[in-house]
Amino acid sequence: xxxxxxxxxxxxxxxxxxxxxxxxxxxxxxxxxxxxxxxxxxxxxxxxxxxxxxxxxxxxxxxxxxxxxxxxxxxxxxxxxxxxxxxxxxxxxxxxxxxxxxxxxxxxxxxxxxxxxxxxxxxxxxxxxxxxxxxxxxxxxxxxxxxxxxxxxxxxxxxxxxx
Numbered sequence: 001x002x003x004x005x006x007x008x009x010x011x012x013x014x015x016x017x018x019x020x021x022x023x024x025x026x027x028x029x030x031x032x033x034x035x036x037x038x039x040x041x042x043x044x045x046x047x048x049x050x051x052x053x054x055x056x057x058x059x060x061x062x063x064x065x066x067x068x069x070x071x072x073x074x075x076x077x078x079x080x081x082x083x084x085x086x087x088x089x090x091x092x093x094x095x096x097x098x099x100x101x102x103x104x105x106x107x108x109x110x111x112x113x114x115x116x117x118x119x120x121x122x123x124x125x126x127x128x129x130x131x132x133x134x135x136x137x138x139x140x141x142x143x144x145x146x147x148x149x150x151x152x153x154x155x156x157x158x159x160x161x162x163x
Contacts, residue, residue, distance in 0.1 A: 001064065001097055003104045006053045008045035013063040014053065015044045021087030027146060027153045028121050029085065053085070054104045056097045064092035067101040069108055081109035083118035086127070098127075102134055106160070114162045121146070122154040136160045 006014050015036075022033040047053075056065040065088035071081045083105055088098050109116050118136065120127045136158040145155035 001100060002057045003054055003100050006048050006055045008049050010055065011041050011045035011048055014048060014055065014066060015041060017063050017066055017087065018085065026148045028124060030146065052108060054101050056101050064089050065097045065101055067105050069105040071109070071113060079113050080115045080117060081113040083116060098130055099134070102130070110162065115159055117157065117159045119155040119157050122156050128156060131158050134160070
């Protein structure tokens with residue numbers, strides 16, 4: 001797998017993979033399929049250029065997984081980065097791609113931030129295990145954080161600090 005930052009020219013493949021994740025696992029994301037499906041590709045490209053999203057590509061060049069990283073811009077919270085939008089295609093799971101994507105995002109954040117935070121739906125045991133292995137610890141549970149198809153889902157809030 002090749003891991004690299006995504007750019008505007010990756011907008012179509014990123015958007016397709018993001019929609020796949022939102023459709024397959026609506027409980028795992030704060031964003032919704034309906035909210036993202038009609039975004040113009042130009043807006044997706046602008047998001048990629050303005051932000052920091054890493055993609056994992058197979059040897060054939062197919063985008064198999066993504067993770068986003070956002071750094072706060074407010075002066076008092078500039079030391080905090082947030083992991084968002086982690087998704088790996090089912091057929092690409094179990095081979096270390098999620099860990100490689102997380103390592104890339106964490107390396108990007110480590111140079112500028114002392115705290116990296118993320119949230120994960122409490123039912124996603126595989127993700128919880130991965131994040132714990134990578135040094136993240138739970139600091140809170142946001143109960144009933146998401147409402148999907150009439151069901152509430154809790155989110156586990158986790159952080160990893162350099163200090």
